[in-house]
Amino acid sequence: MLGNQASVRLYLLPLLQAIWPGFLPGQYRARLMSASWQTPDMVLLRFNVSSRWPGFVPGQHLLLTLTHNGRNLSRPFSICSPLSLWQATGQIELCCKVSQSGSFTPLLASLKSNSVVNISAAQGDFSWQQPAMPALFIAAGSGITPIASMLLSQRHWLAPATLYYRVRGTENAALLQRLQQLAAQQPLFTLHLSDSRFEHSDVFTRQIGTAANNKQLYLCGPSAFMQQLSTALVQAGVAKGDIFQEQFGPALPVLAGGDNSGQHQVALQHAAGNKVFTASANLSLLQSAEQQGVNPRFGCRIGVCFQCVCDKVSGQVRDIRSGALSGHGSEQIQLCISQPVTDLVLKQ
Amino acid sequence: MALSNEQYNALASELDDIKQQVQAQLGEADARYIRRVLLLQRISAISGRILLVLGFITPWLWGLGVLLLALGKILDNMEIGHNVLHGQYDWMNDPLLHSRRYEWDIACESGSWQRTHNVEHHSYTNIIGKDRDFGYGLLRLSNDFRWRLRNLWQGGTYLLLSMLFQWGVSYHELAGQRVFFGKKKNDRQTQVSDTELKKAFFVKGARQLIKDYLFFPLIAGPMWLWVLCGNLLANLIRNLWTSTVIFCGHFTKEVYAFKAADCENESRGHWYYRQMLGSSNFTGPTWLHILTGHLSCQIEHHLFPDIPARHYPKMAKQVQAIAAKYGIPYNTGSFLRQYSTVFWRIMRYSLPGGKSAVKAL
Structure with missing residues (x-):
């Protein structure tokens, strides 16, 4: 009230920003430690996050805010690293698909080591609900990120889990090495890689349909992929309540029914x-x-x-x-x- | 009609070009600039309030405190508040500098001001009967208004309005909607109920009063009277300054007014044309422009209300050249010259008769 702004912190923001350039209220600072290319178009970024950051449930995403040319730009990204990494080192990893024509991800890919960005608290309710029940994970493309975090975070395996990872060529499969390592170590975890160049989507869908019996399903991938798959699964008799999905990437302009009447x-x-x-x-x-x-x-x-x-x-x-x-x-x-x-x- | 339809369209496209050129450049430099002004504002307001209390060492410190607090309020109201509430910095996506979030250190609630100022005044600039900013319903500024006895002492009314300017601004919407006095107009459309208007008026007004005349004096302990008087004086300085600047923007000698009937279904070019005729600039050094929130470039502000104001002086040169090309009067002069014509206008029309300010379109 005294400063006419909603909070004292907001009133003092210009002073705080003079001391810490780029400070944003309600956000947390994250320092870029390293960046490496997982695939030709997906970059893995490791951040050291502020100790005030409240943590996350594997599968959740956060909003990453960059300041570019005076503008604050934000995009959501799923955390792809295991919980143990954050607990041990205070670091998290994001695996981001860089679209060269986009206005945000190219900036992200060109961030220099040690640059500081702002992140929000983790949000979203996409998480492994009942680890004691058999589960089927289906990821397509960059949709692997939240699912990788869920699987890699799991410490005590109670029931079998299978991951169907659909990619366009294995060279485009981000985080593959870690998942293969997990599959080698953990007998309850099975990894199926499906290459969309060789395996037709109908074959893939049928495969999932047979494997889905009495399992919880976790879906993450491009909107069109998820829409098509979840419709097919419901038709095949999978209960809607057993399907958990995360809307990933930009919503597509063409919606269910395929109409584009505007x-x-x-x-x-x-x-x-x-x-x-x-x-x-x-x-x-x-x-x-x-x-x-x-x-x-x-x-x-x-x-x-x-x-x-x-x-x-x-x-x-x-x-x-x-x-x-x-x-x-x-x-x-x-x-x-x-x-x-x-x-x-x-x-x- | 002063210009042909083709000319209006050409005028619109030339002015749009100027706007687009500046819009394309907006970025880091603008963000840095407004943050620097904000920082200066915070430093002057906070140090001003501290110095008021330190007046017990020497009254000079108190005097400096008054000036710094007044500077803080002026910067907050003009270069920051006015411009941010116009949406000039919305593109920054900043948590503070956004037209929907910013609240300023003045009695008028920002939402109410946006409705009366951004909508009414900026859309219907100087249209008689539609833009109540032309005389604020208190002053007779041309022979387009019937002379009444109360106009005889409007010099005094003007002085009083200037001294209490923030309250005038705050009450402006309630006066227009006839919330407390007068018969409701049938044709007035409103999106906000009288109850909400009253609430905004009283809540914001009370906050300002409590802050400057209760809270800060109280925490100053034995220096309470010094702080109270200092706040009163800083508010007075700010009121006089803002009122003076704003009067110079629309009430100078060669400013024009318009008839509502002439402006129905107007083209964009026609709107631009009217903004140029209805506003006036004054010249001065950069610091003067900043203290006025760049309303010294009122013409450019009316043409491009959502362009960050620091660009106006540069754009003014281009606009003036365009005005000359189309033979549109471009009203500018020194601060003193412009202000003296404002004063003359208030005095002249306190007496019956005089000229109409309406420009036939």
Whole structure:
């Protein structure tokens, strides 16, 4: 109250940042120790995290914030290292797929040793629920990261677990060595590598379908892969409650049903209650919202007054004025000048 | 109509180009700049408050404290608060410098100010009957308003408004919505209920009063009166300064006003044109620009309200050249010259008659 900001820490932020450049409230500092390429496009980053960081449950992810050209940019990444590494050394590892056309991951790959980034507390509820029950893990591409952490963290093996790891060529299988090592040491763990260049997806799905009986299923991979697989598994008689999955990577613009008619689901989290509406790709988000009786705060409707600014939690939008596409991560957008490109989660 | 439709479109695209050029450059330098201003603001506000208490050593320290606290408040309100609340730094995605989160050291709640200032004033700049900032419903500034007896002493009203400027700003939305007095207008649209308006007004106002006139004097112990007077004086200096700067932005001699009917369904070029005619600049050294929050470049601010203000002086040269090309008046001059015309306007229209400020479009 004394400094007119929400907290004293926020009021003192300019002073704190003068002492620790890049300090962000509510975030934790992480220093890059080493970086190595796991595959041609996946880099393994090892961070020494602040001792204040509250820790994680294997399978959880965190938001990593970089400051680039004056902007704070954040993206979610799953932790891929075992719990024991953090307990013993205070370090964690992230395995990130670098997309050369992206605006974030190339920056991540070019981070120098000893640079400091900000990370959030670990979040998400994707974790190994009942280690005493037989489990089937299915990972595709970079979806291996949370699953690797779950498997490598397990100390007392109680029931058999199988991992189906689907990749495009073994040279693209990140963290493979560690998993092979685990398979060699732990008789209850079996590793199946499926190369999508040789094994057709129908064959793969059928394989999973037979193996899935009476097991808990953990899925992580690109959205389309997961959607297709979980639909097939439910059809094959697997109970929905036994499938645990983590949405990974950017949401795909093409949704279930394969239509691309330009309709997107928008979930608006609002202080007055959460709302969901369908947004048309050729209208502003504000117009779509209002047409369906959702009334976000608005002002000038031409992008001048910033009354309708929302926090975008996930999804991509296009700036109507410039045609520029946003990132997929969290950032602020103005509803009156933004059109949806994918499904969105917003907060106002 | 002063320009043809083609000219309006050409004007819009030239001004859009200037905007895009600057937008493309936004980055590290802007972030560093605003953080430096923030740091200076915090240092001056905090050291000012400490020096007020140290006045027992020598009153000179108290005097310095008043000036530093006033500087802190001015920087907070102008270069930081005003500009951040316009969304100029939203692109930084910063936890503090964001238009939805920033709250400033002034009686007016930031949300209320965004509605009256960003929406009403910036969209309908100087449209008679729509932009209540033209005279704030208190002063008669052209012959477009009927003369009333109370205008006779509007010189005094102006002085009072300037001294209590933060309260005027804070009450502005409640006055417009006729929350306490007057008959409700049928055509006014509102997104915020009267109850919420009252709550924001009283809560924010009370916080400011408690902070400056209760909490800080109390913790100063025996120096309480010095601190209380120091805070009062710092607020007064800030009020006079902000009011003076803002009056120079829209009420100078050659500023124009508009009729609502002329602005319906206007094009972007027409909107730009109106912003240029309805605003005025004044010149001065860099430190003066910073103390005004770059509202010394009111014309550029009205054309590009969401561009970080430190770019305005540079853009002003380009805008002035464009104005000359299209034959649009560009109203600028020294601070003193501009202010004297403001004062003249207030005095002149305290008497009946005079000229209309409306520009036929």
